[in-house]
Amino acid sequence: MSTLTSLRPVLPILIAASVMLTISFGLRQSLGLFMPAITQDIAVTVTDFTAAIALQNLVWGFCQPVAGIAADKWGFRPVMVFGALSYASGMLILATAEGVFGVILGAGICVGVGMACASFAMTLSVTSRLVPLSIRSTALGVVSAAGSIGAMITAPYAQFLETAFDWRFALFGLTVLAALIIPAAWIAGKVDRSAPLVLSANNSDRLSAGAAVKTAFQNSSFVVMAIAYFVCGMQLVFLTTHLPSYLQICGMDPMLGASAIGIIGGFNIVGSLFFGWAGGKWSKQVLLGIIYCARSLVLAWYFILPPSPESTILFAALMGFLWLGVSPLVAGSVIEMFGLRWQAMIQGLAFFSHQFGSFLGAFGGGWLFSRFGSYDLALTIGISMGLSAGIIQILFALYKTPAKPLPV
Structure with a gap:
């Protein structure tokens, strides 16, 4: 009870950070819903659209370490507010796009910068600084779960607007949601005053940014985790980008794709809470490997069989449970190291x-589909790499450090 009571003064910051995450993540998860309409309405091909989403992910990944350095130098608030402004601008540009340039600038560059500065890494860093060590892993899971609420709500909301009006009206509606990230980022930025960093002598806290980077790449556990994380991104963004299109090709109701993404978001909540809690009890590295293997097996099962509404809903539930659980595990592993x-x-x-x-x-899945007319090869590659990454992650974790016992 004393631990929970101590969190009361920082609850507004944690709630604002969770709101920032849930909107930014929910909007991003919903962009794949607009690919069929955009490619039919303006001079944009499937390859062009997936290239924009692929660029978004590269921009997000490239800017993320830079945003971390900037937050250390200038504080979290200016970095997160800048990201919120970039995100809202990107959604507005996408809503008014007339060709490839608008789609790439809006959905690719601006949203990518916004995700780097006002999404997962920043939210989890804010949480880590505010929450005691005793409940940190669980708290990271709770905040990650908050990010799932956005996907659960935003995808059906976006699909409803697109069906009732058109894709531009729907994107304008999402732009209004994106604007709410700005005040959430401002309030979450109070962490700069509420949680002054206490440096520790037994890790990289006292190192410069360059020395910390060098230390990270000299840590074999970190390197293996980062390489396995590559496969995680490949599988998940392939799904969010191409699942609605795949279901449409198979003759399914367009609303099923939005419902599947919403269900993924709902079960993300359960998975994030579970793996946040589990990461405080058992080896985070082993749990990551288990997630990668389980995801790959679920993918293989679903795409081998002809899709149906029932199998799609079950698939979305299973993938949702295994989706965002990696976030508290990776964040917690980085803090421990x-x-x-x-x-x-x-x-x-x-x-x-x-x-x-x-x-x-995103891009490879679209390119392979354009070249071969199906997603079969892309799925074979993704499933094989996922199983390989999961097994290597588990074996290395068990070999490198004694793992805490896993539940039977």
Whole structure:
């Protein structure tokens, strides 16, 4: 009770950070819904649209470590507010796009910068600085779960607006939501005054940014985690970008794609809470490997069979449970290895690997579909790499450090 009572003064900051995350993540998860309409209405091909989403992921990954360094130098508030403004601008540009340039600038560059400065890494860094060590892993899971609420609500909302009006009206509606990230980022920025960083002597907190980066890449556990994170990004962004299109090709109701993304968001909440809690009890690295293997098996099961509304809903529920659980595990692993000061930057280094995988998942999936007329090869590659990454992650974690016992 005393621990919960101590959190009361910082609850407005934690809630604002969660709102910032849930809107930014929910909007991004919904962009794939607009690919069929945009490619039919303006001079944009499937390859062009997926290239914009792929660029978004590269920009996000490249800017994430930079945003972490900037937050350490100037504070979280200016960085997060800048990201919020970039995000809202990107959605507005996408809503008014007339060709490839508008789609790439809006959905690609501006949203990518916004995600780097006002999404996962910043939200989890804010949380880590405010929450006691005893409940930190659980708190990271709770805040990650908040990010899932956005996907659960935003996708059906966007699909409803698009069906009732058109894709431009729907994107204008999402732009209004994006504008709410700005006040949320301002309030979350109070962490700069509420949680002064206490440096520790037994990790990289006292190092310069360059020395901390060098230390990270000399840590074999971090390197393996970052490489496996690449496959995580490839699988997930392939799904958010191409699942609605895949279901439409198979003759399913367009609303099913939005419902699937919403269900993924709902079960993300359960998965984030569970893996946040589990990361405080068992090896975070082993749990990451288990997630990657389980995801790959679920992907193989779903795409081998002809899709149906029932199998799609079950697939979305299973993938949702396994989706965002990686966030508290990766964030917690980075803190355990390197401390709090450079968490956003070092987590950003791992995340760049994730985002390069996301680039290949979005763009590579579209390119392979355009070339071969199906998603079969893209799925085979994604499933095989996911199983390989998961097994390597588990074996290395068990070999490198004694793992805490896993539940039976």
